[in-house]
Amino acid sequence: MRPSDRIRLDPGIALRPERFGALAYSYRDRQLLFIDRSLLPFVGSDGERPVGEIANELVGRGLLEAESVPRLMAVLEGLRRKGVVHVVV
Amino acid sequence: MSSYEQLRQGLSAPICLTWEVTYACNLACVHCLSSSGRRAPDELTTAEARSLIDEWAAMQVFYINVGGGEPLTRPDFFQLMEYAIERRVGVKFSTNGTLLDRAAARWVASTDYVDVQVSLDGVSAKVNDPIRGRGSFQRAWRAMELLAAEGVPFKVNHVVTRHSLADLDRLYERVTGMGGQLRVTRLRPSGRGRLVWAALRLTQAQNRELYHWLRAHPDVLTGDSFFHLSALGTPLDGLNLCGAGRIVCCVDPRGDVYACPFVLAPEFRAGNVREQSFASIWSRSPLFLRLRRTEVGGSCSGCEAYGRCHGGCMAVKHFTGAPLDGPDPECVFAPDGRPGPEQLPISPRPIRPVFVR
Numbered sequence: 177m178r179p180s181d182r183i184r185l186d187p188g189i190a191l192r193p194e195r196f197g198a199l200a201y202s203y204r205d206r207q208l209l210f211i212d213r214s215l216l217p218f219v220g221s222d223g224e225r226p227v228g229e230i231a232n233e234l235v236g237r238g239l240l241e242a243e244s245v246p247r248l249m250a251v252l253e254g255l256r257r258k259g260v261v262h263v264v265v
Numbered sequence: 266m267s268s269y270e271q272l273r274q275g276l277s278a279p280i281c282l283t284w285e286v287t288y289a290c291n292l293a294c295v296h297c298l299s300s301s302g303r304r305a306p307d308e309l310t311t312a313e314a315r316s317l318i319d320e321w322a323a324m325q326v327f328y329i330n331v332g333g334g335e336p337l338t339r340p341d342f343f344q345l346m347e348y349a350i351e352r353r354v355g356v357k358f359s360t361n362g363t364l365l366d367r368a369a370a371r372w373v374a375s376t377d378y379v380d381v382q383v384s385l386d387g388v389s390a391k392v393n394d395p396i397r398g399r400g401s402f403q404r405a406w407r408a409m410e411l412l413a414a415e416g417v418p419f420k421v422n423h424v425v426t427r428h429s430l431a432d433l434d435r436l437y438e439r440v441t442g443m444g445g446q447l448r449v450t451r452l453r454p455s456g457r458g459r460l461v462w463a464a465l466r467l468t469q470a471q472n473r474e475l476y477h478w479l480r481a482h483p484d485v486l487t488g489d490s491f492f493h494l495s496a497l498g499t500p501l502d503g504l505n506l507c508g509a510g511r512i513v514c515c516v517d518p519r520g521d522v523y524a525c526p527f528v529l530a531p532e533f534r535a536g537n538v539r540e541q542s543f544a545s546i547w548s549r550s551p552l553f554l555r556l557r558r559t560e561v562g563g564s565c566s567g568c569e570a571y572g573r574c575h576g577g578c579m580a581v582k583h584f585t586g587a588p589l590d591g592p593d594p595e596c597v598f599a600p601d602g603r604p605g606p607e608q609l610p611i612s613p614r615p616i617r618p619v620f621v622r
Contacts, residue, residue: 190353192278192325196271199280201327203355203378208280208327210268 177253179228182264185219189260200260209260214240218252223264227252269575272504275511275557278324278547281357283515283526286314286342287334292361292398294386296424296465299517299529300456301334308518311341313539317516318349320543328355328378332526334518337364343372350378359384359422361401362408367415370408374415382420382448383408388432388439396426396465413443420486422448425475426465433478437485448486449479454584455527462585472595473497493577493593496570506575510535510556514547522546524556527580563591568598 177183185191188204197213198220211219217230231248234240240248255261289304290297309317321329329349336342336358346356355378362383373381383405387393390402397405412419421440425433433449440447454462467475476494479485479501489503504512509524516522520538523529535550547553561576577593585594592599 190325190327192327194271194277195274196268199276199327201280203353206328206355206380210271 177227177249177256177263179231179249180226181228182223182226183218183221183252183256183261184223184264185261186259191220202260204259209258214244214248215251215255218248219255219261269506269572272506272508272512273557273560275553278321278326278544279514280326280508280512281328281330282321282326282513283330283332285333285515285517285526286331286336286345287339287518289338290333290335290361291338291363292335292401294361294384294397294457295461296386296396296426296452296456296458298453298456298458298527299332299334304334304338305518308339309520309538311345313520314341314345315348317520317538317543318345318352318354321349321354322352324544324547326354328357330526331356331358333359335361335364337369343369346379347376350376353378356380357382360408361397362405363401365408365411367411370411370415370417373412373419374417380420381412381417382422383412384422384424385409385436386424386426387429388436392429392432396424409440409443409445413445416444418444418446420446420448422450424452425449425467426452427467427471428465430467430471430475433475437482441484446484446486447482448488449475449490450488451490451578451581453527453578453580455580456529459584466595469595469597469599472597476501476597493574493595494597496568496574496597500573505573507577507579509533509579510550510553514553516543522550524552525580527578528583530583532583559590561590561592563588565590565592568592570598 189200189202192199197216198211200209200211217234218227221230231245235242256263285299287304287308288299288301290301293302337360349356357380359382373379385393385405386396393402423436437447452458452466472494476497479487483502487501491501492503492505495501495505513525514522515526522535524533535552536546565571565576577596579589581594582589587594
């Protein structure tokens, strides 16, 4: 996933806040996913801002380690491949 | 914190819940978990059922497992299901198939968020009908044909018993051959199941055979029924823990909320939705809070397999009189003893529902 990508949750997926982050349930394939708290600002961004910008802001506010960003982008890419999020075009 | 710990301590709302919409049933299966037969006269009304669905929608309960009794005997069944779907509460309903006609099959086919499963407890009438009643095999099969004709990806729920395990391959082939998906679930000593548990439950050797069969058939669903068998090796698909009051619960036709559909017993009743909101029962009932603090200890605590089976099924322990903090009576490490007592020590709900409270 590129820092300039904007992402949006698939409309067939419901996201429910939980202590650890969120549970995502796909009405398409009836799969349940655990979403870690660190992913929520991205998964819930509704395509409004590029993921790189969101990451930079979180790093700037001390909420995210700069070293964790590449791993986080890889996880988001995994969610894109699973069809959980889509890159807004 | 591990995902097991997160789930054990409970979620903001159930992932799914079982809603027994009626105790009315035109069959009288020998192992019925809810001892169903007659309709309770104080069933939730359509209006009460709707406000319950509103609450589930607000809490984002992802889907409901609708059962009974036979759900299709409720005159407002389709209306309530559509009400749920419109509010994005998905529906998975279980039916014995006898009342499922072409119109119902078309409704399932044309409605998003609805899954259906037909109960079948044998690959032939010879094995199925002694459990589910004379003629039930043929009528369930007819329902499957109607669903297949509409292109519905239906499921067939099979409670595997001592006499049906040997036919699993044939059942699998016949169901998948029709375009259905097989779901195999555990016999539990709940409701009328208490009376047939000793005679129908799998032997320990059969439990081991089933574990390997399920491992070899990853497309067969189990509804997390057999997590006690995960102690045998690689865990089976699923969350592999008791979700009672933590990630699931059960609402009965009168609005009583129980920890799970397999423990319809006073000890596991958390409240009633006519007296309290469902949300407050879920988040604050002393029973559910206690279940979320509970860890199975006892002889399980030092066992290397505990991380895979988490001590097994609470309902099976309860109704066989086993301590709740000890191993599942069908723990894979238990000796393959005699089939067990014919009469179980703890009385479940009365076989005939008692309506006066």
